[in-house]
Ligand SMILES: [Zn+2]
């Protein structure tokens with residue numbers, strides 16, 4: 104077969120088939136359309152304004168490594184005028200984070216972006232290893248998920264940034280749409296496809312890769328020779344989510360547009376007005392000041408359970424009642440420091456909190 | 462993301478549960494040993510039968526009267542006749558049995574106990590009940606024709622009219638004319654060989670219906686598209702048959718299980734905007750393809766209502782088994798000795814399963830371990846409403862289409878060479894804007910603006926690998942014929958005598974213009 108020419112420029116030799124569209128295109132065109140689609144996602148949603156301080160949630164995995172590269176590229180190409188930072192969370196899982204944090208540290212130098220690493224140990228007094236040692240391997244993803252979400256916000260507050268961008272890609276979002284329908288989580292279903300989420304008292308958070316296929320992110324890293332760590336969590340993930348992911352892969356194999364079609368579906372419906380009215384209102388946690396749908400936020404509940412040696416407590420409502428029945432929280436209970444949003448007018452971030460770029 | 466599980470929270474963990482709670486005795490009468498487990502509760506046969514009838518009536522009856530009226534005290538007075546869609550499968554066979562027992566035979570065992578002898582429920586509801594079966598065997602090689610068996614099955618019940626159709630009727634102009642529509646066809650088809658879906662004339666004239674069907678199916682890009690297209694053709698054939706039989710209601714035998722499957726499968730094909738229609742749908746024919754008034758008057762001969770019915774040309778699609786799982790349907794069929802004819806699998810040599818099949822396998826598998834999955838899916842989708850504006854009805858499937866989907870697609874998957882980035886970006890003086898390839902001011906008519914998102918995806922979205930066609934030897938036509946209702950709408954719009962029909966098509970075109978204006982508007986300076 105003669106070499107095919109690129110379906111986009113009709114000039115260079117096509118060297119890849121785009122997972123998203125099936126088109127055979129050249130390397131340069133791939134870079135350009137991939138970046139341009141992210142640019143379109145950003146501009147269509149008016150995510151940033153000049154002068155914004157933006158933290159990239161960096162794990163050293165493929166998504167955030169490519170995100171850091173693309174954000175830097177677009178910021179320069181289109182003069183967004185953003186100040187970019189890297190923000191990493193160290194869960195304290197031996198052998199899982201060590202290498203990938205090295206990747207992040209290298210990015211810090213390559214891209215000349217300040218980096219902040221915040222550890223669970225520092226914030227909660229518990230590493231994931233210590234949590235697993237107490238509760239076993241069941242349910243620990245609950246802890247990790249809840250703790251990470253707060254840790255990112257708290258790290259962002261330390262960096263005094265306006266905005267966190269995360270590497271959630273189209274596959275993640277499509278999978279979440281399916282999961283939320285199947286488990287009846289109407290509140291999350293309503294917001295999981297929005298590119299940007301911001302509660303009244305949380306830091307703005309968005310997903311510039313929401314339409315980027317996981318396969319293309321990998322392809323981009325491959326052709327750009329970006330190195331990253333494939334970080335599979337060593338603790339067993341939720342079986343139900345595993346089913347959903349496998350199903351999504353089957354759908355993608357049957358018709359590659361399925362991922363984008365699911366996201367389109369998620370954007371084409373909303374929660375009925377009368378259902379919305381019955382949703383829980385957000386409040387702030389009375390112990391740590393973080394947003395919460397109950398008196399205590401999930402992280403504080405989980406932490407209290409850990410501290411009192413009743414770790415499974417916060418996982419179900421019934422267990423939470425057992426914890427309450429066991430008496431009030433002791434006075435000397437270790438708690439999470441009070442959460443505060445970066446305040447306006449903006450102050451210079453405390454330089455000690457940020458590892459300077461050298 | 463890193464952990465592969467970033468949003469997991471306590472409520473995300475689905476608990477596996479044992480099959481039934483505590484006792485083996487019926488939860489209702491307490492003293493009989495149970496025969497069936499429905500979502501953890503055990504029932505005996507004698508308690509199960511009225512329970513199922515109750516669920517059936519509870520779902521159907523609130524939507525019988527033209528205006529739904531809360532807890533109903535008045536009689537059931539539908540605006541027209543009844544059409545039942547029968548596929549030969551479990552759900553629709555059980556549905557037909559229930560309709561017959563509850564509303565035609567007025568079987569004592571199915572009558573609600575409350576209300577006394579004069580209760581309005583104890584009378585015939587629909588004056589005429591028609592059963593329609595669409596035979597799809599000609600769509601696939603070597604498939605058995607079950608029309609005879611279905612006819613025998615229907616004849617078990619007296620007082621039913623039977624209308625057997627074939628799937629290729631969707632391409633049959635004589636069928637279309639028989640349903641009382643005026644025909645202004647223009648021999649136009651669509652080119653399915655590339656994404657622009659250009660409308661072109663059929664060079665060899667209009668093919669016979671069977672050839673048209675097979676060429677159409679063979680030109681579709683994926684097995685998913687073939688399955689989905691057959692489902693759409695079947696549904697629209699049923700809707701037009703409902704119109705033809707002056708039916709105000711079309712009932713389908715979608716069970717809770719199959720509804721959950723079709724909801725997820727729809728979401729996976731981009732049909733989130735039509736989640737509502739999967740459960741309940743009000744359909745009106747396109748103005749230009751409505752039967753001419755004298756046909757309607759001819760058809761409906763019951764004096765006083767004549768005028769009213771002529772105005773009321775809406776078909777309400779109801780799925781009265783949507784609260785009843787597949788297992789419950791099977792138990793009803795078993796205890797009622799219903800001889801289920803069955804359905805053939807839609808397969809052909811080399812075919813890979815499509816999205817519908819994958820979804821069905823996935824949901825049925827999941828239900829084994831998490832028995833509440835199907836009801837959760839249906840309940841969740843019941844809380845959703847379409848978001849954004851409607852831009853008319855899709856010319857293919859007849860459902861409401863969401864506005865702006867083509868612009869959405871163009872931004873998110875760039876398919877032609879975009880312009881290079883500006884050499885000197887605006888540097889903060891104006892916000893950066895999306896970069897999309899300029900549309901090549903293509904003025905050739907295309908089907909695209911008339912399609913909803915899922916139908917456009919059905920016609921254009923390709924598999925990673927080539928897909929074997931069910932009819933590899935079918936004539937490969939560059940332009941394929943369209944279903945008659947699509948062709949009729951195009952025909953009405955593309956020239957022909959001026960009629961209200963023209964207006965509708967013209968409106969659709971103008972909307973495209975208005976939309977463009979909307980997009981550029983904020984960049985236009987005030988004068
Ligand atoms: Zn190229």
Ligand SMILES: [Zn+2]
Nearest residue numbers: 388391400403
């Ligand atoms: Zn808290």
Ligand SMILES: [Zn+2]
Nearest residue numbers: 487490505508
């Ligand atoms: Zn009983």
Ligand SMILES: [Zn+2]
Nearest residue numbers: 855858913916
């Ligand atoms: Zn459609």
